[in-house]
Amino acid sequence: MCYKNAYKIWRDSLKTIVIGVIGADVHAVGNKIIEYTLTKSGYNVVNIGVLSSQEDFINAAIETNADMIMVSSLYGHGEIDCRGMRDKCIESGIEDILLYVGGNIVVGKQDFSEVKERFLEMGFNRIYPPGTSIDQALKDIKQDLGE
Amino acid sequence: MCYKNAYKIWRDSLKTIVIGVIGADVHAVGNKIIEYTLTKSGYNVVNIGVLSSQEDFINAAIETNADMIMVSSLYGHGEIDCRGMRDKCIESGIEDILLYVGGNIVVGKQDFSEVKERFLEMGFNRIYPPGTSIDQALKDIKQDLGE
């Protein structure tokens, strides 16, 4: 078994997470840190970067046979940008994919339980309030994807 | 008419205000500023200083035939220190003297309308909330003592 193959096998054994920043949002710092942290934690990270549409996320997930899509939205338009995303996943045949969303997902300081309700209805599996760093979400990811 | 007499006549024409800081209170700065401001505004000021008892105020008022007693209380014990002061005035025969109180007259940030009520009941004529500088009270003084 040559070195390249061993690498591939190891690589394939990793769970794959698509990350990116949705909509017209350009906040790039958190995105880079998320890539760094998830990779260090042993995930196969597919980073589609900022200014990504729902389609960009879904296409990447299909192409890489991903286990989870992790949407970042920092700039406040998350509510508009995320609507209908689960439906698009269903249409695309990845109805069961895990959908996470976090960052500063709505405009302003809103009652988070209400915000969560809105995003649960949209079909997101986990929704994080402002100030939740990626490190704090690692536990959930492990749980949802299995050790 | 010699110079000294003229001075005395002028002096006697001024309204007299007894000022001081009541109780175990040593806040001296406001007291000095009040003396300076009232004097500049044309009043005859009798300053009994800090750490003054109700008796000190009343005795000074009687001695100088004062028109007003202006009690400062900064340190928070004003409520305890001022109780019964009007009664003592009545006992001493200066029942009609104007009683002002100001500074930071109770402990902590309290609803001022309640505080005012308490001091009105004690027989004070005017009660000032924290942050009212002596300049802001000049209008009331003028009104109560006549121009």
Added chain:
Amino acid sequence: MKLANKKLTEKEFLEQRQEVLKAWPTGNDEDLDLDKALAFLKSVPEDKNFALVLNKAKENDDTLIQPRGGVPVLKEHIKLLNYLADSGADLLPSTIDSYTRHNRYQEAQKGLEESELKNRALLNGFPAVNHGVKGCKEVFIKVSKPLEARHGTPDARLLSEIIHASGWTSNEGGGISYNIPYAKSVPLEVSIKHWQYVDRLVGYYEERGVKINREPFGPLTGTLVPPSISNAVMIIEALLAAEQGVKNITVGYGMGGNLIQDVAAVHSLYDQTLYYLDKFGYKDMEISTVFHQWMGGFPSDEAEAMALISYSSSVAALSKATKLITKSPHESVGIPTMEANGLGVKASKFIVNMLKDQTISESKDLDLEMNQIKKEVECLIETVLKVGEGDLAIGTVRAFEQGLIDIPFAPSKFNAGKVFPARDNEGRIRILDFGNLAMNDEIKKFHLNKIEERAKTEGREVSFQLTVDDIYSVSKGKLIGRPLRDL
């Protein structure tokens, strides 16, 4: 048209203008007739003219206060601005929403309508293009302070037409500073051209006797940007603007966190902007400086946020910046309420007043830091001119292409993204990985020594982990992201 750092002729400008105004129906407004707009701008009273108010402040050594702020619905936006003025703002903003910034007026319209309907903001700013001259003029008329559009728009031509015709006398941005940190796939060449247009518009008014202020966006990504990189960008944008006829420019800087480095950065930014403008023959320029309160991740605790706002204000005042852009205690969470925004203004105003008559004493340390920044800026600017074969605009595009200028953490694919900063032992921002950044060996050695010194203090290797720790540190209440030590 080929890119070049050359003033657009009036003909070129007017031709392009016809296209620009077609981008959205509000471009059709008759008040966008240049003569009408000029007449309206001439009627703007002195105390509502951004440029004049800045000039006066500079003369008096004042540091003026300007918050950020913008909400979608017109009435609410006016209410917000008046509240901010009452809280002590000397200059007013209108922060533009992100759809508008990307010229997605359709989506902005949707967000605006939904916000009006639901009585809750769904946009992160004021969609000025959708409101058109009509709405923007109403804002101008109903507030009592000078107005500026603050955004992050690679192509702000229509936006700029609309706001200036509405009496707004300042516009933030630039071909680099409103592209590289704010876009992913807009070529630099394109954004520079678009900002030449925006500057030319200001030049057009300027030639006809109306002063309008322009403000390149200093903080860039707001994240550990070494002062020499942002200062170099500021100077390039000032030169590009001056070529188009802009006269009143405010160059900007986002707080790094170390007092001496920050003061040194503001001082040298001012000195070198003057120097280069003069060197390239731009006369009668009016230059002022703007200091941005901490632009990176904020602490979520509101008392801590207020402390950070106040500390930022102290540094601004001590640096004698002409203007200070404030943050709010809600920063880490979301667009602030009117009240929270006002708290930031009040605290900031208090501090600049308290420190009005104070400066940082001259010292060897300050001098050295200023010299360091100046040397680095010189390296960058000289390189840009060299690769541009004398043309600043072309040089800029090429320098970015080759990573000779490189802005840390920028989303743009036209930025190399190979530079990584980290703090030194005093919390000054240094460069850990230079990528291809056009700096000489002496400079590189200086930076690496400083960072090694720090790593050594912390008993660890120099690595990207330093950068990551430093990105988080301020929001966690430390300037330097040191590993936790035993107490």
Added chain:
Amino acid sequence: MKLANKKLTEKEFLEQRQEVLKAWPTGNDEDLDLDKALAFLKSVPEDKNFALVLNKAKENDDTLIQPRGGVPVLKEHIKLLNYLADSGADLLPSTIDSYTRHNRYQEAQKGLEESELKNRALLNGFPAVNHGVKGCKEVFIKVSKPLEARHGTPDARLLSEIIHASGWTSNEGGGISYNIPYAKSVPLEVSIKHWQYVDRLVGYYEERGVKINREPFGPLTGTLVPPSISNAVMIIEALLAAEQGVKNITVGYGMGGNLIQDVAAVHSLYDQTLYYLDKFGYKDMEISTVFHQWMGGFPSDEAEAMALISYSSSVAALSKATKLITKSPHESVGIPTMEANGLGVKASKFIVNMLKDQTISESKDLDLEMNQIKKEVECLIETVLKVGEGDLAIGTVRAFEQGLIDIPFAPSKFNAGKVFPARDNEGRIRILDFGNLAMNDEIKKFHLNKIEERAKTEGREVSFQLTVDDIYSVSKGKLIGRPLRDL
């Protein structure tokens, strides 16, 4: 017994002690037996020993955070202290009420009982004597940080006995600093003697291996006190304490408002305290410094108050003081709620952490200001020794009698009250009227020049009006009380 700066013999001390303990029934507590108290103090863990925690902070160049705070009811007081610790306080206070400070235990008792009854604080602090060792020990046991009594008591002998026997390992005050600003008619001779006793008590424990910290109260009247005056008082009290066997001393300074003057004051305070202790032969002293956030009138707006708190913290951190005493956003109104007090702590802690690795660069300006303060302090101390014919205690009494030392705005009739300060053009506190203050002509000329310069800038005469304007100015958001200027 005649006043002299001489260590009380153990016999003298123990004799006096018998009287002291009789002043109030709680003096009867068997835990006040010195051997028992000593045993208890020896059981205090290191991280709850004030002196040791300070020593460690000094070593690490940390600035520790300590709020003020005290409420009458025991349970509430403990709750308050734990809340403050959770907010980030490194060291805990117990601010004592004003009746106790004047030894009016009867009234304190009334206030305490009424507070318990009405569920509302009627006293402005914690009546430690009335609570006795029993209550004070409960406080000590139920909190996790070192404890200090903070008060303003000319005769704090019984209070000190009670708190130390309860495991509180620091005590604020001194024969001058807790008399002149805090009393009207207590002769200085008397308060110095009483504080010799307090210091001797600490010396007693110190000789037996228990470290206790003592902290002269630096801010004095908190109102425009020129640094040299407060520094001189600090040094005198440090020397008096050292003579009685105190080893661990924290000298204090209240912020004046000008960054450079404040940093200069803290640095020279430390230097000169060391110098004089050494000069008079006190060895093995452990000296630290404490910086008090702005001690004069506060702005009533809470955002402004938070800004002032944060600015004060920046200065403290840059001065590298070992400890910082914080204020709250309620300062101008009244004793703060627990929550408001916590906000002050959080903001302050954030700032000292942010500025941990920064200092003010050495500069000519800083040097000159330090030299100025040192020269003035020297004048004062030399004069005290001279009029005391070599005895510091006697000299102090005589110097105050003759106004050679004179504290602005103090209520005491044993203070001349002829010195009036005012700010110069940079906001540094200078002396407008020297009264009889023991300073030489060169110094006087320096101050008057500075003040004339300012008056000239403002187009007015040098007069007491400057002082009055400066007293109000910070609460109105300006450092210097300049007449309003047209904008």
